[in-house]
Amino acid sequence: MKKFIGLLMVSVLGGLFTLGIYKTFFEKGEFVVEHKDNTPNFVTASYHPSALAAAETTDFTDAAEKTVHAVVHVTNKITSRGPSSIQDLFFGNARERTQVGTGSGVIISPDGYIVTNNHVIDGASELSVTLNNNKTYTAELVGSDPSTDIALIKVDTEEELPYLAFGDSDHAKVGEWVLAVGNPFNLTSTVTAGIISAKSRDLSGSNSQSFIQTDAAVNPGNSGGALVNTNGDLIGINTAITSRTGTYIGYAFAVPSNIAKKVVEDLLEFGNVQKGLLGVSILTKNSAYAIENGLNDIEGLYVNSVEEDSGAEKAGIQQGDIIKNVDNIKIVKFADLTGYLNSKRPGNVIQVTIAREGSTKTIPVTLTKMNSFTLNELGMQVKNISDKDRKKYKIKGGVKITRTAPYLNNANLEGRILVGINGKEIRNAEEAKQIAATINPNERNVMIILNENGEAERYLF
Template identity: 35%
Template sequence: MFKGIQIAAIAVFMAAAPAAAKPAPDGFADLVEQVMPSVVNISTTQEVGGTNAAESDDGSEQQLPPGIPDFFREFFENRKIPPQEAHAMGSGFIIDASGLVITNNHVVDNADKVVVILNDGTEMDAEVLGRDRRTDIAVLKVKPVKPLQAVQFGDSDALRVGEWVIAVGNPYGLGGTVTSGIVSAIDRDINAGPYDDFIQTDAAINQGNSGGPLFTMDGKVIGVNSVIYSRTGGNVGIGFSIPARLVQRVVEDLRKHGQVQRGWLGVGIQQVDQAIADSIGMKTPKGAMVTNVVEGDPADKAGVKSGDVIVEFDGKEIADTRALLRAVADAEAGRKTQLVVWRDGAKKALAVQVGQMKADEEAPVADVPGQKSTTPAVSGTVDALGLTMAAINDETRKQMQLPEKATGVVVTKVDRMSEAAQKDIKRGDIIARIGDREIKTPAEAKAAIDAGKKSGRTTILLRVRRGDNFLFVALKANPDKDKK
């Protein structure tokens, strides 16, 4: 709540005019007239291969009913279904008078032919210069007979919630369509990818708007419309645009190299929650916890260890995993910089030379061991923290399908009422480290848990391996369900 303040001075009285927000525009006609020639429709064609009429869509042979005459059977089995053309529509905009067009990657993905249609109806075949599926951006090239009218990017970092914007595109193939609204939110993470940083708007965005521009009132592109949130497929007032800052970075790389060049450290990371922060002596949860380090990659050479929490990179504070992903991706490959980690209750600075992410680099997918109906007959188990943990030997490795070189103790049972179950620890998971101790036997696991309790920590940190993935889980040091 804001309270008015009155200020009086002897002999002089000044009435200060309150700061007023910009009024709603009277209309958008002048702006639309200015930008419309730079917005294009995009038509794509994909050839769906022909098949034998006796084949199903999945390529398997259809079985004909018995009793059909041989003539009809032969005709059916030899008849070919010709290739079919699948068509799709999207939007885009011109960024260079020579014929460079921006759109979404998903608009042109798998297309055999791409046609750009100008606002005046002119059609031109387009070449895909480069695509980036991680940010869903594609750059097209057309050859116009005369220079095209291009638009400029605006400063998306200066964008404020509540600002007026307009979206222009090709919804449902209807051609140049304009909708207006405001910026509803910025820096949205919608779990679409590792670099989520969307602008949310209530300007109507529908199917076919993909790849079209989001304009500010000064006629500059502030975002590329990409995603809608809807249970029906139609506009419900929640649309998302890729911010201009990110688009410009991607477009520059696609124009120069045909692919985006991103920085690379070579670490697996996870979010730091309050329980994990408590277990490692952090007052507040922040940064990105390193779950594993790829041998020989930049982080490994810099001395980063599993269990470190990266709290700064290249002079920037790292709030969470998403902030680290974006900061590293933006870093130039080969550049020497510094990262700061939280280790053993204190900050430690490390020098690192940023690597380059491979074009096909992906985070490994956890191979979650299947739940077994019987428990291996093993000796040497320990019950603690809501878990029963056993030694890894030939028997448990075979029965629970554990990785060959995995070390630690394997979880054979999880108390369904325990915090461990709530945090999704599963039977077949491997506990590789407890606190700051690497463990290989149930006895070492018990000793590490006891040491954690004696240290006064309210939580104990476990490094868990599941298939080829690693994660850290913090559990209460003295759960009610611990067995004596």
């Protein structure tokens, strides 16, 4: 018995000794390391466990599976001729060179229509499209719109292709999860995730753009690819990044799907983009006038002027009205308004909610056709004349000069009627644009302009 107890004690002591050795030399514990340098200790801000849980429960797999097969790799070959060396330049030799650019596109119909960016296909002498299954097709350009950076191309195939349906970008929410699918750096079928960071972003500074901003990683080659929600609905066409290095640093931008869809439909039906005009100019916030008159902090857009014969004028919108909503879309900044109008065409009726003298009311407005053009060759902007102008000047055609370049300010041409260029009669703004495009700036040109009294004056330029 004593011998058994002795063996038991030796075993217990041996076990404790072994356990102590293991704990001391082999088991990894927690260590606190005290930094002795000046490196700052960054802490994650605004950590919300509930938000993390929501992200973990979001399933991206169905949307990704649905999208990758509808996103294609677009190859753009540009062939040009020119000297490739000093010797070629000296002897006047021209050699053919081919440059290859790549991007992405989204199949939007089973018969092969594909939407992409204008800058992806711009200048192409040859276009090809590679599907996710590695099949390659030759593509033809249907049409493009540089102002929205949207282009439509087509491949011919006997089989039905996988495609994405357009979603409603107006109802996309800031903070909503999205996927960006494309071919960055020629890495096909790449899927990245993020959220919608903002809407109605204008990168031009001219209030002519209205992008969806996202923090999903987008890099060169993603242009023309799909931005989809977790249902796999196409809510944007990835277009641009803001970066000092040329690669993704946290900001990416997409053309909203409602704008892209409208551009595609216009290109198919009309061959060009039909732009609906509301007919108001908006007071610029932070301007001296806005600050001095207490208009800088209003919620909405202050109508600075109303264009004659426009839908806004005919509907009764006045200077001083504040636009609050359009078709129940809240209007905070000008890009909200232009972004929504870019999804409409002439003849569409929109419901504009305005504030006037302490009360609000909703007015139906019929959008009119964009009838003004910038004539860079003449340094001016013109628009079609109104019925009032026709009666006043007793003319049937001509265009009104609405804006001139700074070097023409002393001529006081704004408000006058341009009726001819180089002996060619001008009947409307479209004709003015066509005729102006044919002038030779190296030769003497003549404009016939009516003054305030309706008298014709000749201007040489």
